[in-house]
Amino acid sequence: MAYKPTDQELHSIRRATIFQGLTDAQLQIILQAARLVQVERHGFFFHQGEPASTFYVILQGNVRLAQLTPEGRQVIMHYFGPGSEIAVIVVLSKADYPVSAEAASDAAALGWDQQTVFSLMEQFPRLAINGLEMVAGRFWELQNRYRELATERVEQRVARAVVRLVQQGNGQNGRSTPPLLTLSRQDLAEMTGTTLFTVSRICSSWEQRGFVEAGREQLIIHQLDHIIAIADDLQPHAPTTAEP
Amino acid sequence: MAYKPTDQELHSIRRATIFQGLTDAQLQIILQAARLVQVERHGFFFHQGEPASTFYVILQGNVRLAQLTPEGRQVIMHYFGPGSEIAVIVVLSKADYPVSAEAASDAAALGWDQQTVFSLMEQFPRLAINGLEMVAGRFWELQNRYRELATERVEQRVARAVVRLVQQGNGQNGRSTPPLLTLSRQDLAEMTGTTLFTVSRICSSWEQRGFVEAGREQLIIHQLDHIIAIADDLQPHAPTTAEP
DNA sequence: CAGCGTCTTTGCGCTGGCGCAAAGAAGAGG
């Protein structure tokens, strides 16, 4: 308990929607009640099906929220970075975690157990209000993604996923350096409901046109505006096979 | 205000998850605060983008919650019948309706505005608890549907949609008569992210094998167990084109 | 630096499902 976050981490915490509108003093009290949880790459914060006991806010690293299909395929529901909240919804009810939370890189998070969350919410109603709004926001986003999956073609969905990741500030995102995402083609495929092959082809095509630079488990976005254009379908359709 | 529901309607209300665990007396008070809203076929309870002002519980008819894509395609997020709650999530925050609610048949519902909901929840905390659990439940279901859409093939998804509708008791579902759904192929297509043509072919195929009986804007399910088998992929894949 | 495991690329063939068009059915209304 009572972990002292670094300045860098504090900055992440301040960005978290759940803590908006709280004074420094209030935030201090809340942080006192947290415990630090560290998970190394490929470790899990929790598994799908376990009773939801803890609410997390990420300090460092990326966390992949994924569901496993009965046939063993993975579907990534969310890909979160520092300052993101995990298990907001489920901790407010007495349900089980519907997904597994895997560290995509070495990760650290602050954790509050259900009991603590409830008592903090009583103490600081603003937390409860923020929580409800986050729930609505998450639901809204999932609905949009559902709609996209139902109606849009693969390239567009991949573009959307990339834009989302960049804009929510995943990966090193220095002011002057181009945004860099650290994830495998497989990850992107599982986020967009396609195969790693198709993602690979799309990335190659983008690279040939100079929009991105593709590397092993990373993607450097050089022309985000073009990717956004593809995401919004303002773009003539690109061939999946490379042109002569 | 103070609408007296019929016995039939009261039965629907009692089934609503949001009202579980309340005494008759408490329920009476809650019902007193409601107003009756009637909408005829193709009318709307509310439109996507309007500020979420009212929470509804359906008394009669079916209601289609749909999102419109920028290109004008519809995606049906939910298809609800009597006893279902609408806008649970959104009324707890101050967001806009993310979907439109259209009456698929002449429909009636009880409505409480946001203000009233909050004050009732204060009076009967059980309402708030039920509300939170419903939110978690809805989220859980949407996530599952998202996963299915990302991984399963069309026939399987259509089967799932049918099973879901039957089990949640949409459409006339007399004890001794086979379950009957009242929706168009187009509806089914928009619920499963496909086209009405493909749904039509699937229905024909099922009809030839005697699982269902297909009619204009209706579907009579004769062998639900077979449909369930398809939904759970325990079935050899069916050809979409009719066999010789 | 050689060997190994993991991740990525690319070619090739195939098919599930889309899209269109045209021709039925089934109600609704006059």
Next chain:
DNA sequence: CCTCTTCTTTGCGCCAGCGCAAAGACGCTG
């Protein structure tokens, strides 16, 4: 009863994207 509208079926052609296989590329470890 006929007409009009809406919903459905079915044939046909086509293509986006899947699946596999084989060959790189990268990074780690001994």
